[in-house]
Amino acid sequence: MLKIENLHASVEDKEILKGINLEVNAGEVHAIMGPNGSGKSTLSAVIAGKEEFEVTEGSIKLDGEDLEDVSAEERAHKGIFLSFQYPVEIPGVSVTNFIKTAINESRKARGLEDMPANKMLKLIREKSELLDIDRKFLSRSLNEGFSGGEKKRNEIFQMAMLEPKLAILDETDSGLDIDALRIVANGVNKLKSKDNAVIVITHYQRLLEYIVPDFVHVLHNGKIVKSGGKELAIELEEKGYDWLKNEAVVE
Amino acid sequence: MAYTEEELKKELETKEYEYGFYTDIESDTMPVGLNEDVVIAISKKKGEPEWMTLWRLEAFKYWKEMEEPEWANVKYEKPDFQAISYYSAPNKKPKYDSLDEVDPELLDTFKKLGISIDEQKKLAGVAVDIVMDSVSVATTFKKTLAEKGIIFCSISEAIKEHPELVKKYIGSVVPKKDNFYAALNSAVFSDGSFCYIPKGVRCPMELSTYFRINQAGTGQFERTLVIADEGSYVSYLEGCTAPSRDENQLHAAVVELIALDGAEIKYSTVQNWFPGDKEGRGGVYNFVTKRGLCEKNAKISWTQVETGSAVTWKYPSCVLKGDNSIGEFYSIAVTNNHQQADTGTKMIHLGKNTRSTIISKGISAGKSQNSYRGLVQVNSRAENARNFSQCDSLLMGNECGAHTFPYIEAKNKTAQIEHEATTSKIGEDQIFYCNQRGIDTEKAIALIVNGFSKEVLNKLPMEFAVEAQKLLEISLEGSVG
Numbered sequence: 209m210l211k212i213e214n215l216h217a218s219v220e221d222k223e224i225l226k227g228i229n230l231e232v233n234a235g236e237v238h239a240i241m242g243p244n245g246s247g248k249s250t251l252s253a254v255i256a257g258k259e260e261f262e263v264t265e266g267s268i269k270l271d272g273e274d275l276e277d278v279s280a281e282e283r284a285h286k287g288i289f290l291s292f293q294y295p296v297e298i299p300g301v302s303v304t305n306f307i308k309t310a311i312n313e314s315r316k317a318r319g320l321e322d323m324p325a326n327k328m329l330k331l332i333r334e335k336s337e338l339l340d341i342d343r344k345f346l347s348r349s350l351n352e353g354f355s356g357g358e359k360k361r362n363e364i365f366q367m368a369m370l371e372p373k374l375a376i377l378d379e380t381d382s383g384l385d386i387d388a389l390r391i392v393a394n395g396v397n398k399l400k401s402k403d404n405a406v407i408v409i410t411h412y413q414r415l416l417e418y419i420v421p422d423f424v425h426v427l428h429n430g431k432i433v434k435s436g437g438k439e440l441a442i443e444l445e446e447k448g449y450d451w452l453k454n455e456a457v458v459e
Numbered sequence: 460m461a462y463t464e465e466e467l468k469k470e471l472e473t474k475e476y477e478y479g480f481y482t483d484i485e486s487d488t489m490p491v492g493l494n495e496d497v498v499i500a501i502s503k504k505k506g507e508p509e510w511m512t513l514w515r516l517e518a519f520k521y522w523k524e525m526e527e528p529e530w531a532n533v534k535y536e537k538p539d540f541q542a543i544s545y546y547s548a549p550n551k552k553p554k555y556d557s558l559d560e561v562d563p564e565l566l567d568t569f570k571k572l573g574i575s576i577d578e579q580k581k582l583a584g585v586a587v588d589i590v591m592d593s594v595s596v597a598t599t600f601k602k603t604l605a606e607k608g609i610i611f612c613s614i615s616e617a618i619k620e621h622p623e624l625v626k627k628y629i630g631s632v633v634p635k636k637d638n639f640y641a642a643l644n645s646a647v648f649s650d651g652s653f654c655y656i657p658k659g660v661r662c663p664m665e666l667s668t669y670f671r672i673n674q675a676g677t678g679q680f681e682r683t684l685v686i687a688d689e690g691s692y693v694s695y696l697e698g699c700t701a702p703s704r705d706e707n708q709l710h711a712a713v714v715e716l717i718a719l720d721g722a723e724i725k726y727s728t729v730q731n732w733f734p735g736d737k738e739g740r741g742g743v744y745n746f747v748t749k750r751g752l753c754e755k756n757a758k759i760s761w762t763q764v765e766t767g768s769a770v771t772w773k774y775p776s777c778v779l780k781g782d783n784s785i786g787e788f789y790s791i792a793v794t795n796n797h798q799q800a801d802t803g804t805k806m807i808h809l810g811k812n813t814r815s816t817i818i819s820k821g822i823s824a825g826k827s828q829n830s831y832r833g834l835v836q837v838n839s840r841a842e843n844a845r846n847f848s849q850c851d852s853l854l855m856g857n858e859c860g861a862h863t864f865p866y867i868e869a870k871n872k873t874a875q876i877e878h879e880a881t882t883s884k885i886g887e888d889q890i891f892y893c894n895q896r897g898i899d900t901e902k903a904i905a906l907i908v909n910g911f912s913k914e915v916l917n918k919l920p921m922e923f924a925v926e927a928q929k930l931l932e933i934s935l936e937g938s939v940g
Contacts, residue, residue, distance in 0.1 A: 256895050260887070284897035296892045300910025309906060310896035317897065349910070366896065 209234050209405050210255070210374055214266035217254045224250045226430035227266070232374070235402040239416055239441060240409045242427035243449045248409045249293060251427070252378045255407075256290040257283045270374070284310075285317040287373030287404075291363040291380050298350040303362060304332065306350045307369050314370065335368040339395045356383025364395045371399070376407045381415035393418030413445035426452055489546040495519060498646050501546050505615050505650075508622060514630070518645030521636040528639055528772075531801040532830040532862055535770045538709045538744060545647045545680070603663070609693075610655040611666055614682050617653035624655055628686055632715040632752045632778065640711040640746040640772075644680045648713070651681035656691040656722070665920050667696035683714040687722035687757075696923055698729040708733070708743045710768070716751030716759055720781065723758040724751060727919050728775075729927050731934075732767035737825075739797025742769025749773065755781030755810070762918045764927040765792040765802060766934040774832065776805035779813035779841075786815040789915040791927075793908075793934045794827030794859070803833035803864075808844040808874070817848040820912050823859035824935060830862040837874040844874045852882045853911050855904075855935070883911075905932040 210232040217225040224247050232238050242248050254261050255268060257280035268275045270286055278286070298306065312322045323331075336346065339361055351359050360380050367375050377396070381389055396419050400406060408419055416424075416438065424440040425432045426449070433452050434440065444452075489500065498519045502512040527537055604611050610621060618625050635645045656662050687693050697714075710732060718724045726749075735742025745768035751759035761775035777786025788804035806815035815835065823829040829852065837844045852861035863880050885907055893903035908931055909916065916924050 258891055279899075280891060280894035281897050281899045284895055290895050292892065292895075296886070296889045298889060298892075298907055298910055300913035301906055306896070306906070309902065310893075310898055313899070313902060314897040370896070 209271060210407075211269040211272075212255075212266070213269075215251075215254070215263065215268060216265035217250060217261045217263050219250070219261050223264070224261075224430055225254065228427075228430070228432060230425065230432065232405045232407060234373075234405055236423065237400070237406045237408065237419060237421045239421035239424045239438075240407060240427055240432075241411070241413075241424060241441065241444055244411075246427040247430045248427055249378055252290055252376045252407070252409055255283075255376060256280060256288060281313070282317070284370075285314050289367050289370055289372030289375045291360070291367060291375065291377045293379040293382065295351045295354075295359045295363055297352045297354075299352050301350050302347050303350055303365075304346045307332070307366055310366065311369060331369060335365060338368060338398060339365050340391050341365055357385060357388035360384055360392055361388065361395075364392050368395060368399055372404065374405050374407070375399075376409065377419075378409045379411065380408070381410055381412065389415065390418060413441045416441045428452060489544050491544045492541045493519075493543070493545055493647065497545055501647055501649065504546065505618075507615075507618055510622075510626065511618050514635070515646050518635040518642050519647075522639065522642035522646055525636070525639045525642055531772050531832070532828065532864070533770050533772065533799040533801050535744065535799070540643075543709060546649055607660050607663065608657040609660060609662055610653065612653055614648070614651040614653045614684060617684070621653070621655070624686060625653070625684065628715065628717055629682075629684055630715075632717060632750045633713050633748050638748060641713050641748040644682060644711050644713040644748070648680045648682035651683045651712070652685075653683070654685045654693065654695065656687045656693045658688045659690045660688075661691065662693040665694045665696050665923075667698065679708070679710050679712075681712040681714075683712070684717075685715070685724060685726070686717045687719060687724050689719045690721040691719075692723045694725040694727070694920060696727045696729075696920060698731075698923070698926065709746070710743050711746045712748070714747070714749040714775075716749075718751060718753050718757035718759050718784075720755045721757060722754070723760075725760045725762070726751070726775070727923055728761075728763040728765075729923060729930060730763065730765045730767050730771075731930055733769075734767050734796065734798050734934075735769040737796045739769070739826075742798070743767065744769060745771045745773060747771075747773040749775035750778065750805075751776070751786070752778045753781055753784035753786060753810075753813075756783045757781055758785040758787070760787040760789070760918070761804065762789040762915065763791070763802075764912075764915070764919070764930060765790070765800060766930050768800070769798060771798075771800040771802055773800075773802045774804055776807065777815065778807045778809065779815065779844075780809045781813075782810040783812045784810055785813070788815075788817045788819070788833075789918045790818070791820045791822070791912045791915045791931070792829055792831075793822045793931060794824070794829045795934060796825040796827060798825075798827040800828070801830040801832055803831045805834040806836070806846060808835075808837045808841040808846070811840070811842040812844070813841055814845045815847075817846070817850075818914055819848075819850045820915055821850070821852045821861050822855070822908060822911065822931075822935070823852065823861050824855040826858045828860045828862070830864060832864040832866075834866040834868070835876055836866075837869040837871050837876070839870040841871050842873050844869075844871065846874075846876045848876075848878045850878075850880045851911070852880075853908070854882065854884045904935055908932075908935055 212228050212230040215225050215228040228251060240248055250261060275283060308328060315323060341361060380392060408421060421438050424436055424438060426434040495516060498515050499512060502515055633641050636642055654666060685695055716724050716726060732743035732745055753759050759777050765771055775788060779786050786806050792800045792802050794800050803819060804817055817833055819831045821829040821831055831850045833848060835846045850863050854861055861882055865878055867876055869876060889907060890900055890903050909928055916927060919927055
């Protein structure tokens with residue numbers, strides 16, 4: 209589904225990603241771990257198409273299509289979803305209004321009519337129950353005055369509504385207490401299928417107890433320095449990252 | 460193509476005025492220049508009684524001695540008042556019995572504006588008195604209104620048909636010598652609307668008027684007078700668009716509202732005069748005096764969405780004369796390219812237990828300057844006066860400006876005055892967030908701006924809110940893609 213080859217990306221002439229190779233197939237869950245400043249968030253932003261980052265070398269392909277000239281909104285229409293580490297506030301725009309706009313814009317891009325209101329309502333009811341979201345929450349301004357947990361739950365709610373092909377969860381566990389973490393993880397697990405894929409970006413192994421990865425990759429200094437199965441996450445939890453910093457690049 | 464600050468700015472700059480067309484309707488235009496003879500000629504042309512002519516002449520006398528105000532935070536080349544034609548009326552101006560009789564080209568113009576009269580007629584509860592080039596050409600729903608004793612007509616008609624009301628109230632809230640532009644308007648006003656709601660009557664529909672400037676070099680000077688008698692209620696809508704012109708056009712209107720004991724007036728405006736091109740050439744000078752007087756237990760709400768004009772100078776105000784009276788001001792002012800707006804309100808608390816609310820939302824883009832200027836004045840006898848003001852500014856790009864000039868004068872110790880102000884900027888992060896959810900930059904800006912303006916948009920009557928939202932989008936979006 210997603211194929212990243214020798215990806216180099218920089219911001220303001222500073223190279224952050226220095227040759228990433230990653231292949232994600234439908235039905236898989238990949239975890240990307242690594243210390244602060246290793247390039248995890250940059251990788252997710254680059255996949256999502258943030259223009260601030262310049263891809264200097266290599267390629268990102270989704271279902272065989274090179275995404276180089278594909279805008280962020282078009283990537284979203286193609287099914288890429290990024291759950292933000294720090295979701296932004298949009299005062300005066302309700303969660304419902306925002307998700308309605310997002311869904312209908314994606315439908316428009318696919319040549320579909322707006323989703324009928326009753327269908328939208330049903331979908332909202334269904335997905336908010338899945339994530340244990342209070343109906344009142346849906347009429348609040350997007351992320352304005354939300355707690356850390358509410359923000360993350362809102363991200364996963366949007367993911368549930370948009371049903372992406374590829375979901376990237378960027379530090380979705382940060383700022384979550386254990387109950388919220390469980391709800392969010394359960395939500396993600398219920399949305400998982402053989403047709404979609406999830407990339408979980410995280411610092412800690414904690415989230416991976418709930419969302420069990422098929423593959424774990426360790427990012428350090430803009431490169432994937434080690435890949436393995438879920439046991440790698442446990443090893444990292446015990447030993448920290450230092451022992452990997454001198455490892456050679458895993459091809 | 461994702462978003463950068465630079466691109467956003469470019470997009471905003473490329474926005475062209477959508478309603479830039481000119482209707483070729485024969486007009487009866489007076490030669491340029493202004494003197495006593497012109498004032499008399501205008502009055503004569505309109506068949507006014509002598510008292511009105513004298514009233515105009517007195518205003519003209521004051522105006523000659525006055526100077527154009529310079530205190531506003533706007534820069535512009537002062538109009539040459541001797542180079543303006545002060546009267547222009549469509550040639551064919553009989554009152555029509557049906558729309559079929561209306562000049563088809565005129566109807567076409569309204570269609571271009573998206574305000575087809577057919578549609579308007581069908582729209583439940585909207586009576587439309589259309590002012591095009593200063594003279595009313597079509598009035599609907601008049602009968603329904605007449606049954607309730609409501610008078611809704613052009614001011615010219617009111618001068619002839621209801622002189623006792625006009626005589627009593629015209630100039631009572633905005634005196635002839637109130638300010639330079641009000642004096643000018645008093646001398647030369649061409650037409651406008653008049654509305655009277657009798658005691659205890661609740662006007663069953665929103666009253667609305669559309670204005671257009673449609674004649675090269677023609678200044679437009681409307682005069683609006685709304686009187687809500689004791690215990691009555693009326694919601695009045697005013698909306699306008701203007702065709703594209705190279706030279707500057709002057710617009711100096713006066714609106715007077717009178718809310719007698721226990722009456723309520725809701726006055727909503729959507730203003731979309733030609734703002735000038737992206738280099739700042741052309742555009743309307745909008746120097747308006749709007750003021751309402753509240754007697755005991757009365758309430759006046761001003762709601763405005765200002766997106767047009769090259770220069771705006773406008774402060775819809777409330778004089779809270781009666782005890783327990785309420786004044787409200789809800790405003791969205793958008794400036795783009797080289798537009799300049801200096802707008803706000805005055806809340807004058809004279810009576811006891813008077814309350815006022817001010818919510819002002821300024822949105823600046825391009826190289827524009829957007830100023831809020833508001834006065835809250837509590838008189839020494841105004842016991843327990845309350846005011847709440849909130850002024851929010853939203854900036855797009857790095858070359859525009861947002862300014863807030865609040866004036867607070869409290870002469871009574873029991874006054875409670877609150878003022879809140881915020882300034883924010885549409886950030887790249889907000890745009891990227893929207894992009895990531897499949898919402899393109901243009902739509903994202905519209906979403907953010909609408910969210911920012913929501914508190915004010917919510918105050919508009921439903922059908923107007925939709926139009927206003929559309930206008931906000933048109934005013935701020937470029938032709939993306």
